[in-house]
Amino acid sequence: MAIERTFAIIKPxxxxxxxxxxxxxxxxxxxxxxxxxxxxxxxQEQAKRFYDVHKKRPFFGELVEFMTSGPVVVMALSKExxxxxxxxxxxxxxxxxxxxNTIRGQFGTDVGENATHGSDSIENAKIEIAQFFPELA
Ligand code: UDP
Ligand code: MG
Numbered sequence: 001m002a003i004e005r006t007f008a009i010i011k012p013x014x015x016x017x018x019x020x021x022x023x024x025x026x027x028x029x030x031x032x033x034x035x036x037x038x039x040x041x042x043x044q045e046q047a048k049r050f051y052d053v054h055k056k057r058p059f060f061g062e063l064v065e066f067m068t069s070g071p072v073v074v075m076a077l078s079k080e081x082x083x084x085x086x087x088x089x090x091x092x093x094x095x096x097x098x099x100x101n102t103i104r105g106q107f108g109t110d111v112g113e114n115a116t117h118g119s120d121s122i123e124n125a126k127i128e129i130a131q132f133f134p135e136l137a
Contacts, residue, residue: 005035005136006082007128009117012070015039019107020073023116026103027077030089035076036133042068050131059112066112074132083125086118 008027010020027034042050047067054060079085091098095108095115108114119125130137 001080003078003080004082004122004125005076005078005129006086006125007117007119007132008075008077008086010073010075011113011115011117012066012068012072013109013113014107014115015072016070017107019115023103023107024073026089027075030079030085032077032079032082032086035078036136037073037075038132039071039073041071044068046131050128062112076129076133076136083119083122087120090114090116090118 010023014020014023024034024037044064047064048055051060051063051067054063057063077086089103091102091104091108093104093114094111095104095113096110098105098108098114100106103116104114107116119128126137
């Protein structure tokens with residue numbers, strides 16, 4: 001299987017709860033290479049662009065408010081089958097449904113405040129990495 005990239009965010013809930021280091025350790029322990037990483041606070045414009053696909057959904061306003069509420073950590077990860085492996089390691093969107101051995105199961109609260117983001121396809125990973133790490137694109 002080919003080495004591929006995915007894009008990850010440690011969301012404001014997990015950063016403010018002090019879980020960034022734990023999550024980064026789990027990522028490394030699962031064999032992901034962190035190609036680049038930086039901490040920043042998303043602007044409204046950045047969050048709206050990032051979640052543009054969800055702009056018609058009822059939770060969009062709340063999602064943008066949450067994602068801009070505090071610092072995040074953005075990462076470009078690489079590994080064989082990275083997109084699917086990172087989604088599996090995060091667990092399902094709704095943290096209350098996430099198994100205890102997943103990141104959302106351990107660090108998420110509910111369907112909105114769910115600790116991390118992961119790209120859902122190789123194509124979207126490229127778009128998301130290009131937004132935050134244009135030098136990698
Ligand atoms: N979200 C939410 N309410 C919902 C569904 C999603 O607040 O009913 C938020 C949640 O933070 C989620 C993000 O919107 O991670 C993007 O939703 P998506 O369906 O793409 O889930 P993901 O790919 O993050 O698992
Ligand atoms: Mg998604």
